Amino acid sequence: MLRALEGIIRETVFMCGIVGCIGDRRATPILVESLKHLEYRGYDSAGIATLNGAEIDVTKIEGKICDLETIINETDNACVGIGHTRWATHGVPSSTNAHPHVDCTGSIAVVHNGIIENFQALKEELTSKGHIFCSETDTEVLAHLCEEYYNGDLEQAVREALLRVEGSYAIAVISDNEPDIIIAARKDSPLIVGLGAGENFLASDIPAIRKYTNKIIYINDEEIVRITRDSVVVSTLQGVKVEKTVTIADGSIIDAERGGYEHFMLKEIHEQPKALRETMEDRLYELEGSIDFKELRSLEDEIKGIESISIIACGTSYHAGLLGKYILEDLLRIPVRVEYSSEFRYNNVLSGQKSLAICISQSGETADTLAAMNEAKSQGYLTLAITNVVGSTITRKADEILLTKSGIEIGVAATKTFTAQILILYMFGVYLARLKKLTDVETSRNIITSMKSVPGLIESLLDNISTIEKNASRIGETDCCYFIGRGLNYPIALEGALKMKEISYIKAEGFPAGELKHGPLALITADTPVIALVPEGKTYYKMLGNIKEVKARNAYVIAIANASDDEIVKYVDSVIRIPDVDELFSPMLAAVVLQLIAYYAAKYKGAEIDQPRNLAKSVTVE
Ligand code: M6R
Helix, strand or coil: HHHHHHHHHCCCCECCCCCCCEECCHHHHHHHHHCCCCCCCCCCEEEEECCCCEEHHHHHHHCCHHHHEEECCCCCCCCCCEEEEEEEECCCCCCCCCCECCCCCCCEEEEEEEEEEHCCCCCCCCHHCCCCCCCCCCCCCHHHHHHHHCCHHHHHHHHHHHHHHCCEEEEEEECCEEEEEEEEEEEEEECCCECCCCCEEEEEHHHCCCCCCCCCCCCCCCEEEECCCCCCCEEECCCEEEEEEEEEEECCCCCCCCCCCCCCHHHHHHHHHHHHHHHHHCCCCCCCCCEEEHHHHHHHHHHHHHCEEEECCCHHHHHHHHHHHHHHHHCCCCCCCEEEEEHHCCCCCCCCCCEEEEEEEECCCCCCHHHHHHHHHHCCCCEEEEEEECHHHHHHHHEEEEEEECCCCCCCCCCCEEEHHHHHHHHHHHHHHHHCCCCCCCHHHHHHHHHHHHHHHEEEEEECCCCHHHHHHHHHHHCCCEEEEHHHHHHHHHHHHHHHHHHHHEEEEEEEEEHHCCHHHHHCCCCCCEEEEECCCCCCCHHHHHHEEEEEECEEEEEEEECCCCCCHHHCCCEECCEEEEEEHHHHHHHHHHHHHHHHHHHHHHCCCCCCCCCCHHHHHH
């Protein structure tokens, strides 16, 4: 029974961002500012706890950080504090369930990102000892466990509490009995510490505290850290001291401004040409027909011997992987499987000898993908991560990494990171085909030439979006729509549908066009617009046949077709043009069109585009 309950609770998990600071400055503005950078991890409730020496002051609210700002105590001069932004998969977000959570006396406060899997058993045990619980969260057991074990040493209490816990956590704990320390710890959820002069910080990731310091310590699993104004001491849960290296965070303070755009998503769609150019920079050698990934040099022999590939990812990254399969199988003539991370790890995974697992995650923090990568490693796969975030957990766990250079992506809907993932998979295909001597210089040179043209073509597409806006408004008026494509454009149809449902809440599905007649055609009526991806290519005429099928059922059909295609107008109700491009790269242009259609449909409906309901940018729980 208890196990069953824990199973249910595992579904009722929280995925969150945590922060903390200790120094001589007022903590509240620092915590609030830091939390704003973590809203990508969840934004359904938020809270802070500050310590003014005498007692802990907790402020929390259902809603976003901007809502929290409206209720914080402006006269609070505390210089020590912790904070939290939350995302719940199920259950009603509420101020009671918001973090921080406190013990019975309000003397210990805890923020937590992760899942305490055995919380039900612990809660029953603690309740029988007289502890009073206020929330429905798993996290609250941590506060009561610390209270139970507190004997004048907060670090020791946290240590003992964590030894009782099964699951994942990044936590920060304060106590009014020891007002000059913050204790933090992690297992399977990210945690970093930032070093300042006479002040120190902690957070789920670097951007949250980058404004205050660039000196970073990465905390590893089952490490506990004692933070004061002047010191940071790390040890294992068993109490063994750990020497840590200080890393200097790259780059300048992250510019998270919308730069004149109404939404981050629109800004990020427009940033695609730049993201693609930067991802290609210093890696393409057009004349030689080769791609140089310097980061892969030490593994070159192993990579060359690869006989099969598994691509593992979630959501949009999975769609990039599906496209990768087409391209890699075509260039490498070896089997490529694509699997959802959440499925892969629970399958009876085959041995990965001479196999490469390409794990794609823009954030590098997606729990399912990290767990799947661990599983792949344990089965002997060589692991290669494709990610956009330097220093993310995946970069520290994979055998090697390939970075997309899209710059930070704030909108929950992935856009510029998607096209960069596709690009890097194409690049990897050419790289490996040349390494394995499967293509000649001329063939790969031609691919590289087309590849280099893509950013410019996206620019010209972005210069004229009036037809896209017009069609998007029409879709904004409907309840559901369908996306169809074949071959390379089938994954783009899936991605178009995901974008649409994610930000506009319009029911949307993507299908391989050839599958329509095997079931989905039953859904087609005059009220269901169909967006058909029909760029020039080997399935063009097959697509025209499928368009006829949906037209015969009175669907309003919007085609995405090449600029030079004079034929298509005879078959559809509206045409959105993409510049003429090598068939191989039309999916990247079509993807940009579908991002814009979703964006303008959502805008038409007045939806909250950058932070859609129930979602988070980075899914850090399984
Ligand atoms: O950070 P990741 O690439 O691992 O994220 C995977 C998915 O959660 C993500 O792509 C999600 O589907 C996007 N919000 C879609 O726009």
